[in-house]
Amino acid sequence: MKTKFTHIKICCISSIKEAEIAIKAGATAIGLVGNMPSGPGVISDDLIAKITANIPGHIDTFLLTSETSVDKIIEHHSKVNTKTIQIVDILTEGTHVHLKQALPTVKIVQVLHVLDEKTIEEALVISKNVDVILLDSGNPNLGTKELGGTGRVHNWEISKKIIELVQIPVFLAGGINALNAQKAIDEVNPYGLDLCSGVRTNGNLDVIKLNAFFKAINTN
Secondary structure, three states, rough: OOOOOEEEEOOOOOOHHHHHHHHHHHHOOOEEEEEOOOOOOOOOOOHHHHHOOOOOOEEEEEEEEEEHHHHHHHHOOOOOOOEEEOOOOOEOOOOOOOOHOOOOOOEEEEEEEEOOHHHHHHHHHHOOOEEEEEEEEEEEEOOOOOOOOOOOOOOOHHHHHHHHHHHOOEEEEEOOOOOOOHHHHHHHHOOOOEOHHHEOOOOOOOOHHHHHHHHHHHHH
């Protein structure tokens, strides 16, 4: 069954001004990127905290963290106080259950990078202990990990299977823009879309691309 599509996260927000532009265009959530081994949009924790403090209450704020220890994730979040934590790598110390117990009012999003059909089983297991899954196109197995912001589309057939099988919301990310957004909605049926490079030019949020994206999904 198709879900009503209303959830749009604009990621890699780098300033209060960019956040305001994204929200005015129609974003329901913004992504704020902490320290990463690669990829766009990294800003300081102080700036993440400043942006978060200036966001309207009805807008969700995501901290993207590359920490893989629950204790380190908790420490990272304490510096920024976002409503949501987006874990872009796999936990190596502690569990999602421990994280939820420590931060019961904070939503936990686990990113899964869709490499092959093994991701389906991984999603089924993880879905029992997090609030949301986000399917992206990185590759954490590389020497320098790719943990998001690649601008690449992955195999949507795998993402579609995951969305059909799990019982929690799923965001779709990876190479989404005004030209393919409606196709993603129609074919994959995600809870929401997550965009970074698809609405940017030379690293900066592009109002023309942003408005074209929202027009594309709001007129279909």
